[in-house]
Amino acid sequence: MAEFEKEVAVLVQRVVRDISNAFKKNPNIDEIGIIPCPEPRYNRSPIVLIETKLGLESWCVKFLLPSLHRKLLLYRQRKNYLDREALVDVTVTLLLLNPDFTTAWNIRKELLQCGLLNPEKDLYLGKLALTRFPKSPETWIHRRWVILQFLQQCCAQKGCRKEQCEGYLCHTEAMGSSQNLCTHQAKLLHQEMSVCSEAAGRYPSNYNAWSHRIWVLQHIAKDNVEVFLEEFSSMRRWVSMHVSDHSGFHYRQFLLQALLTELCKAPHMSTAGTTLYQQGTTTTSPSARLTETRAAFGLDPSGTERQLGGGTIAQLFDLEMEFCSELIHSYPGHEALWCHRRQVVFLWHKWRRDHPHFPCNTNEGNGLHLSISKDNGQAFSSVEGSINGLPCGDAMEVDGPPDPCNAKQLKGGPLMSGSLALTAEHSFVSILLDDCGHSEQRRFALAYRKWLGNISRQ
Structure with missing residues (x-):
């Protein structure tokens, strides 16, 4: 029994050393398995390294995990001594096999706080663990x-006062506004x-x-509209x-x-020409879709500053409803x-309730007439009433209601300018059902x- 335990200890030590050497040989490993x-x-050795892929033969995992767990627990109980290098190597191997072992992450936190570990190395280790x-x-x-x-270090290095650090995001006088972030934060965000x-x-x-993605935006890109x-x-x-x-x-x-x-905070704010992505990374030119979305916000791909207003918000909903309609037609039978679509409708009415006097059909100088359909220039009508207790607003004056027979007009869904046209939504569903042969699509429609019908009666 003692001899077997000695063989296992030798095996574990060998594997830990081989994994450490593999990272030294190729620091750009991007996947484990x-x-x-x-x-x-x-x-x-059970370690296999092919280009940027690191593999471990499964037979040795049953020996590695118990042994490494026990070694770290004894270290935490101060019954076993491990130097800094041994701690790093053991925690790396263990977390690649079991990243939910909290003790290993806590040990690495202590090493980070003592300055014995590079934060970038820890983020890299987490990235590898997430591949499996x-x-x-x-x-x-x-x-x-x-x-x-x-982010705390960024604030400390820039000499920010305590009141200038909000949510650990640094707003220095040199930045001028929250629209500009430092290069290191930009790279981290990307x-x-x-x-x-x-x-x-x-x-x-x-x-x-x-x-996590939402959390990152809230803490690094806070108030950054672009x-x-x-x-x-x-x-x-x-x-x-x-x-x-x-x-x-x-x-x-x-x-x-x-x-x-953000747009409602400052409806006539101007945006900075330099984006966070441009500061931190080298990216290709904006795609056609990004250009279209920028135009809806009054932004120019070249960085020209423009004014943002209520028409921007209406166009934002227009584009999202059109995008949702395209997906529903292209991929029938998906409940998501x-x-x-329901949530977009709800958000629109919530915004109209909270901002009843906010202009939403103004021309912001970007060449977009928000109350006109892109297909045939026919504006959609709206229905007076409320949705989930939210007022829809006043009905728009139009030449007439949408033609239920005009499939081209309704395929993209209603434009969101002014009040949401519930009749157009009903017509959109009716036309879809007339040509629908997909059982799941029909059920969701x-x-x-x-x-x-329920919200229109409330």
Whole structure:
């Protein structure tokens, strides 16, 4: 028995050393994995490194985990001594195999606070752990802790007064406004967005990843309208490729609400020409969709400053309803799309209730006539009443109600200028049902029409 334990100790020590050497050999490892192998077939290390992929043969995991757990617990109880290098190597190996072992993360927190560990290395380790365990809650919690430490250091290095640090985000006099962030914060934001996207792609409806993404925006990009706009535009592609992921659409609803909040704070504010992404990274020129969304906000891709107003908000809802309608037609039978449509309708009416006197059909000088349909120039009518206790506002004066037979007019859904046209929403559903042969699509459309009928009677 003693001989077996000695062999296991030698094996564990060897694997820990080989993993450490693998990172020294290739510091750009971007993915880890377990190689199915019930028992050792060759007298060689179970560590396999091919380019930027690190693999571990499965047969040794049952020996590694108990031994490393016991070693760290004895260290915490001060019954076993490990120097700084040994602690780093042991925690790296253990967290790659089990990132939800809180004790290991706490040890690394202590090393970080003592200045014995680089925060960037810890974020890198978490990123690797998430390639195998994309939902790991302890990993996401530790990332947020490291980011808070980084933001505190930014405030300290810039000599910010305590009242200038709000939510650990530094607003110095040199910045001029919250629209400008330092390069290090910009790089951190770009990195975290990339990590969240990768984790969300590896596990469907990854609530932990999307919650972390929201947290990062709230703490790093607070009050930065253009950063939220960049996210809102770039997320179109992701949700278009994951039309069943409710978490992705929930994140989009958060962005929509955040943009409404910021635009309502200063309806005639001007935005800074330099974006956070441009400061921190080198990106390609904006896509056609991003250009369209920027135009809706009165922003110019070249960085020209323009004024933002109520028409911006109306156009924002116009674009989102059009986008939602395109997805519903292209990908029938996905409940997440219909749930997202309901939420957009609710947000619009909530905003109209809270801002009854806010102008929402003004021409902001960007060439967009917000009350005119893009298809045929026919403005949509609206219905007086309330939705969930929220007033719809006054009905718009139009030439006539939307023609139920005009499928081209209604395919994109109603434009959101003025008050939401509930009749147009009913017509949109009716035309969709007339040409619908998909059973699930039909069921969701009927449920949506019932929802519209219920709120119109309240």
